[in-house]
Amino acid sequence: MPRPVGGQCAAAVAAALAPYAWRELTDRMLARRVVAAVDRHDVLCFLACIPGTRAGESPPLEPAEPRDARVDAVVLTLGAQRWRGWSLARLCAELVSSLDAWHAEREALESDLRRLLEGH
Numbered sequence: 164m165p166r167p168v169g170g171q172c173a174a175a176v177a178a179a180l181a182p183y184a185w186r187e188l189t190d191r192m193l194a195r196r197v198v199a200a201v202d203r204h205d206v207l208c209f210l211a212c213i214p215g216t217r218a219g220e221s222p223p224l225e226p227a228e229p230r231d232a233r234v235d236a237v238v239l240t241l242g243a244q245r246w247r248g249w250s251l252a253r254l255c256a257e258l259v260s261s262l263d264a265w266h267a268e269r270e271a272l273e274s275d276l277r278r279l280l281e282g283h
Contacts, residue, residue, distance in 0.1 A: 172201060172204050173258075174252075179196070180197070181251060183196070186247045190241040195226035197258050197259075198226075198227035199224050201262060206218075237262065240257070244257070
């Protein structure tokens with residue numbers, strides 16, 4: 164499912180992180196929370212597309228699994244930046260953008276691999 168406008172996702176991630184002292188989190192824990200917030204946003208957008216469906220209240224955000232490959236991608240992005248000095252809005256926009264790029268690279272790789280396998 165393609166993600167709706169990135170700004171909406173970044174705003175949803177920022178809202179999910181706002182209650183936390185996010186600047187004090189480790190890179191990995193922040194990445195896990197970001198991935199979980201993106202997943203929640205994607206599910207809520209999907210449910211909103213189904214007529215007659217209402218999501219209701221969401222429970223507190225649980226971090227994504229530590230071994231999720233997207234967590235590693237976000238950690239790499241964080242490691243290359245001085246993100247603790249950024250605003251929450253900027254941080255979330257950068258991380259959502261980096262996840263979108265990671266997804267695009269992965270899809271391109273899978274597409275190339277499929278073409279290669281079909282050629283043999």
